[in-house]
Amino acid sequence: MPEGHSVHRIARQFGRHMVGDAVAVSSPQGRFAEGAALIDGRTMTASRAVGKQMFLEFDEALWLRVHLGIYGAWDFSGDLRQDATQRAARGRMGQTGMRGTGDEGDAPATVVGEHEDSLSSIGAPRRTRLRMAEAETAAAVEGWPPEPIGQVRVRLLTDRVVADLRGPTACEVLDAAAVQTVIDALGPDPLVDDAQEGEERMLARIRRRRVPIGLLLMDQSVVSGIGNVYRAEMLFRARLDPHTPGANLPEDVIRDLWRDWRYLLGIGVDTGQMMTMDGLDEESRKRALRNRADRHWVYKREGLPCRICGTHIVLEVAAGRKLYYCPSCQS
């Protein structure tokens, strides 16, 4: 369940491991059989992310658009090695397979790990494999390519790497014009748009709305990539009442929101985690990495004391989504 940072990370994964290669495309589950046939065997030529949307280009003509929604996930397995330089640059992500669901470091059980030597008898490339259901994993690690586990909507397979997609909200093949139409409808993304131009776009889109800022930050036509976690955390960091209409916000407050999003997204893409309490001492930082409950200011902390003032964090349902905030600090 990704916000913008993980979608960018996934796009980057495809850029590293599949762009430039011929890809066998299939739909083990069957629900994407027609779409898969359109791009099967083509070479992947580009990988892009805008907000929570990802676009994979095949042979410079057809694009696969994927939106993961709440449940969607990509699982990579196979030979995910890089040369030494790239590997060092990638940092911890290079150590394991990757599940594109968000905080990759969150659940230790998510990654089974590398099996560098375990399959040396068949000379298989080093592979990593996601744990779906524990009992099935051992079998899945054997052989290449691995058997799809669970409901795999799309499988992208090259000589060395396989990527399985499950549970996406959107998965379709588009031409370039249709891709542009989708992108045009989206608000600015700090990793796509020029910093200044993006700031102006977000500012304009917020200032003309009477809708509460708590909803506007989640509106992908206002600004791209913010989800429920970043929404709650950004509002706290700005000490903003979520109910404030966008049009009532001073211009510099909105500019600061854009800059904070740019900042947080950068951290998220670099680390794979939604670290929203920067400036922590080392011990707190380690604790935050170990334990999701220690990672945020307000998200999922309803009823707990605010880290700043001690007031109990409030949970309110807004437009069907859970909104967390401190009624004292954010007023």
Added chain:
DNA sequence: GCTTTATGGAGAT
């Protein structure tokens, strides 16, 4: 075992 929950969004009303 069964129920609940999740970092989304589209479409109907």
Added chain:
DNA sequence: TCTCCCTAAAGCC
């Protein structure tokens, strides 16, 4: 504002 869809894992007997 409501309903529905998508799937896996955590939580709760």
